Amino acid sequence: AFESISMAPTDPLFGLMAAFRADPSDKKVDLGIGAYRDDNAKPWILPVVKKAEEIIRSDPSNNHEYLPIAGLASLTSAAAKLVFGGDSPAIQEKRVASFQTISGTGALHLGALFLAKFYPRGSNPPVYLSNPTWANHHQIFQNVGLPIAQYPYFAKETCGLDWNGLTSTLQSAEPGSIILLHACAHNPTGVDPTQAQWKEIAEIMKARKLFPFFDTAYQGFASGDLAKDAWAIQYFVEQGFELCVAESFAKNFGIYGQRAGCFHYVAAPGAGAEELTKRVGSQLAILNRSEISNPPIYGAKIASTVLNDPQLFKEWEQDLRTMSGRIIAMRKALYEKLVELKTPGTWDHITSQIGMFSFTGLSEPQVLKIREEFHIYMTKNGRISMAGLNSKNVDYVASAIDKVVRE
Numbered sequence: 001a002f003e004s005i006s007m008a009p010t011d012p013l014f015g016l017m018a019a020f021r022a023d024p025s026d027k028k029v030d031l032g033i034g035a036y037r038d039d040n041a042k043p044w045i046l047p048v049v050k051k052a053e054e055i056i057r058s059d060p061s062n063n064h065e066y067l068p069i070a071g072l073a074s075l076t077s078a079a080a081k082l083v084f085g086g087d088s089p090a091i092q093e094k095r096v097a098s099f100q101t102i103s104g105t106g107a108l109h110l111g112a113l114f115l116a117k118f119y120p121r122g123s124n125p126p127v128y129l130s131n132p133t134w135a136n137h138h139q140i141f142q143n144v145g146l147p148i149a150q151y152p153y154f155a156k157e158t159c160g161l162d163w164n165g166l167t168s169t170l171q172s173a174e175p176g177s178i179i180l181l182h183a184c185a186h187n188p189t190g191v192d193p194t195q196a197q198w199k200e201i202a203e204i205m206k207a208r209k210l211f212p213f214f215d216t217a218y219q220g221f222a223s224g225d226l227a228k229d230a231w232a233i234q235y236f237v238e239q240g241f242e243l244c245v246a247e248s249f250a251k252n253f254g255i256y257g258q259r260a261g262c263f264h265y266v267a268a269p270g271a272g273a274e275e276l277t278k279r280v281g282s283q284l285a286i287l288n289r290s291e292i293s294n295p296p297i298y299g300a301k302i303a304s305t306v307l308n309d310p311q312l313f314k315e316w317e318q319d320l321r322t323m324s325g326r327i328i329a330m331r332k333a334l335y336e337k338l339v340e341l342k343t344p345g346t347w348d349h350i351t352s353q354i355g356m357f358s359f360t361g362l363s364e365p366q367v368l369k370i371r372e373e374f375h376i377y378m379t380k381n382g383r384i385s386m387a388g389l390n391s392k393n394v395d396y397v398a399s400a401i402d403k404v405v406r407e
């Protein structure tokens with residue numbers, strides 16, 4: 001049946017990881033990695049996660065049974081509070097439907113599937129993705145048959161936000177278009193709108209009747225402040241938007257492979273919102289059932305144990321500050337070294353960008369050269385993972401950047 005099937009390209013990021021592993025050089029540096037590393041370039045199990053695992057294992061009622069279709073209720077309720085705020089009127093008014101999913105990817109997929117099936121398609125408005133965006137966004141929305149469009153996001157000249165491009169595209173987007181927004185720590189650029197800019201984005205979206213779909217994969221991991229990293233979502237909810245949120249616990253709990261995440265639907269306030277949320281939830285349940293039957297239990301228990309215990313929650317916040325603090329320190333160290341070397345160009349964006357990733361502004365030939373000559377691995381678009389930098393390799397990376405920029 002498949003004689004004419006074509007060969008699909010390999011995933012560029014996973015290909016990069018394989019090339020790194022195969023490189024025998026002892027100087028090699030992995031700046032492609034999308035996971036946190038400690039100062040010894042090793043994966044880090046959060047101390048609070050270790051504690052939660054001990055609590056889970058020593059609980060005599062612990063088992064490996066199926067979860068309900070919507071997932072672990074103690075997780076989804078705590079997850080909603082984390083994103084929308086503990087005293088969120090949307091939660092109090094029962095206009096939030098929350099489903100546990102296969103991490104953030106699964107949450108995006110469930111949302112995409114829901115939109116493909118139920119969003120009024122009248123004139124077939126597209127899903128707008130930022131240009132650039134996390135590459136998987138394209139496939140996730142395309143795979144459910146939704147048309148894709150892009151809004152400009154990154155200004156090459158400043159390595160900052162393309163504010164004019166972004167706003168003029170939203171202003172001319174067809175009413176009803178779905179706009180995918182990175183809640184914080186934009187991947188791959190590390191560039192976020194300011195709060196004043198978020199307010200303007202909300203205003204344009206309200207006036208143009210655009211539908212927000214937030215992707216939040218770095219809450220707490222970006223700034224170390226959970227509320228700050230959820231500010232944009234909470235502002236949009238406060239403004240009365242009907243919206244969707246895909247929430248991942250991979251980065252902020254460091255439980256990447258456990259695949260813990262949540263999808264949230266929020267109805268606009270007003271009469272009938274609670275009843276509408278129930279109907280939406282009933283359809284989401286059917287989709288979750290047919291896609292995954294029920295979500296995985298172990299990561300859900302870890303996150304739920306921490307989120308629902310005030311003492312563990314505090315310890316988690318400390319762990320988040322450890323991760324975000326180390327990353328911010330590496331940004332500063334890289335920046336200072338480049339300035340010290342008088343590397344041609346401006347490098348302020350390294351410290352003003354936020355989160356796991358930074359768009360360095362290096363060109364593709366420079367990226368390939370730095371890989372070849374210095375065994376430093378980054379994606380072709382010049383994105384580096386800050387988590388791959390540490391006190392032992394940051395000077396080496398800075399001088400390698402300096403050399404390829406000068407060549």
Ligand code: PMP
Pocket residue numbers: 034102103104105106134182187215217248249250256261
């Ligand atoms: N969205 C963005 C922007 C991401 O960077 C990631 C992780 N790289 C995800 C979603 C989803 O990751 P996961 O499925 O591991 O939660």
